Amino acid sequence: MRETLERRVRDLTTDPGQPLRQHAYQSPLRDERLAAWLGASLGVLFSICFLTGLYSHLHQHPLSWLPVPARPAGLYRVTQGLHVAAGIASMPILLAKLWVVWPRFVSLPAVKNAAHLVERIGLFPLVAGGIFMVFSGIANIAQWYPWRFGFPAAHYWVAWIVAGALVAHVGAKGAIARRALARPSRRPRLGDGDGVLGAVAEGAHAGLSRRGFLGTVFGAAGVLTLTTVGQTVTPLSRAALLGARDPGVGPQGRPVNRSAANAGVLHSSTSADYRLIVEGKVRRPLSFDASQLERMARHTARLPISCVEGWSYSARWRGVRVRDLLAMAGAAPTATARVHSLEGGSPYSSSFLDHAQAHDGDTLLATHLDGMRLDLDHGYPLRLIGPGRPGVNQTKWVTRLVVE
Numbered sequence: 143m144r145e146t147l148e149r150r151v152r153d154l155t156t157d158p159g160q161p162l163r164q165h166a167y168q169s170p171l172r173d174e175r176l177a178a179w180l181g182a183s184l185g186v187l188f189s190i191c192f193l194t195g196l197y198s199h200l201h202q203h204p205l206s207w208l209p210v211p212a213r214p215a216g217l218y219r220v221t222q223g224l225h226v227a228a229g230i231a232s233m234p235i236l237l238a239k240l241w242v243v244w245p246r247f248v249s250l251p252a253v254k255n256a257a258h259l260v261e262r263i264g265l266f267p268l269v270a271g272g273i274f275m276v277f278s279g280i281a282n283i284a285q286w287y288p289w290r291f292g293f294p295a296a297h298y299w300v301a302w303i304v305a306g307a308l309v310a311h312v313g314a315k316g317a318i319a320r321r322a323l324a325r326p327s328r329r330p331r332l333g334d335g336d337g338v339l340g341a342v343a344e345g346a347h348a349g350l351s352r353r354g355f356l357g358t359v360f361g362a363a364g365v366l367t368l369t370t371v372g373q374t375v376t377p378l379s380r381a382a383l384l385g386a387r388d389p390g391v392g393p394q395g396r397p398v399n400r401s402a403a404n405a406g407v408l409h410s411s412t413s414a415d416y417r418l419i420v421e422g423k424v425r426r427p428l429s430f431d432a433s434q435l436e437r438m439a440r441h442t443a444r445l446p447i448s449c450v451e452g453w454s455y456s457a458r459w460r461g462v463r464v465r466d467l468l469a470m471a472g473a474a475p476t477a478t479a480r481v482h483s484l485e486g487g488s489p490y491s492s493s494f495l496d497h498a499q500a501h502d503g504d505t506l507l508a509t510h511l512d513g514m515r516l517d518l519d520h521g522y523p524l525r526l527i528g529p530g531r532p533g534v535n536q537t538k539w540v541t542r543l544v545v546e
């Protein structure tokens with residue numbers, strides 16, 4: 143029994159007709175140098191994604207001891223643009239890297255020794271996690287949710303797993319990769335060596351060269367970036383053929399993720415009973431109706447909306463300063479606040495203003511967008527807009543400002 147098994151394994155690895163045979167995967171493109179180039183590029187892209195992702199997480203789950211800056215006003219637009227661009231660009235590079243190293247995953251013996259076993263176990267979170275991060279991020283951009291878990295939480299926690307696995311992987315392979323990159327590239331010549339190497343060298347001549355392969359992969363990443371990044375980099379907007387969103391299309395020429403109808407606020411936002419209430423830790427609770435707010439809306443600011451999904455637009459907003467409302471209500475100078483929407487039961491139905499945000503002169507409860515009364519879908523009668531905040535925190539259909 144045992145003997146037959148061993149024979150089978152031997153046949154699988156040596157019989158030229160079998161897919162697992164040692165040299166079935168001997169493409170000259172599957173070498174250390176190429177794997178190192180692709181790995182290093184992925185390392186850079188994943189690091190950008192991880193750091194900008196943490197920054198975005200911090201905005202959405204604020205820590206009292208680590209406030210995020212309100213300025214520069216466009217900072218989140220840049221970090222989130224980078225996050226999505228790096229994630230999209232990593233897709234072809236990840237595929238290429240997996241293709242190049244694939245023979246290692248299926249090579250036999252499956253486990254050579256304890257160190258090899260540990261390395262192989264560590265590969266699972268890296269490979270499966272990396273694929274999950276890129277796939278779930280891109281699905282989120284397309285607002286396609288073919289799963290049952292909450293996207294932000296899963297994307298966040300798997301990011302830590304991948305980051306840990308990546309550090310371990312760099313520890314295990316960094317030296318090999320550095321050596322492979324430092325070696326001058328050796329172009330296989332025809333008839334170079336003999337046996338398998340010779341065959342490989344001849345094969346290299348017939349097929350795609352390593353440089354050609356890398357050029358194709360990086361070219362694909364470049365094309366994907368160029369055809370999507372225009373969603374947030376305005377001068378490139380005409381090239382954004384693959385962008386999920388056109389930042390110039392929608393009510394008032396601006397895109398909308400969640401409409402008033404989707405949010406269930408069609409009635410409450412247009413009702414004569416609508417009020418903005420300022421309450422919480424205040425000396426004088428305040429209440430305003432829509433026309434009072436419109437008359438009070440004197441301050442204008444040019445600020446971007448930067449969606450986590452990678453699209454953004456900059457617009458001119460007019461509204462009432464939050465800090466003026468805080469002063470009118472007699473809030474403490476140290477006050478922070480939470481802004482609540484008419485929309486209930488959504489993670490985006492309220493958002494937090496830390497001290498810097500609440501007191502920034504451009505943090506507005508806006509009534510106007512580009513000189514026009516806000517469209518219902520943009521948050522009529524009142525929406526929050528503040529500098530340096532993610533789009534998800536720019537709460538629409540605001541009805542309560544609770545001072546904390």
Ligand SMILES: Nc1nc2c(c(=O)[nH]1)N[C@H]1C(S)=C(S)[C@@H](COP(=O)(O)O)O[C@H]1N2
Pocket residue numbers: 396397398399400405447448449450483485488490491492519520521533534535536537538539
């Ligand atoms: N109440 C509420 N406000 C919200 C949302 C929401 O779903 N509900 N979506 C947010 C998201 S994800 C973004 S990107 C911005 C988009 O603003 P816009 O639709 O006016 O372009 O609104 C934010 N404000």
Ligand SMILES: [Mo]
Pocket residue numbers: 399448449450451533534
């Ligand atoms: Mo968003």
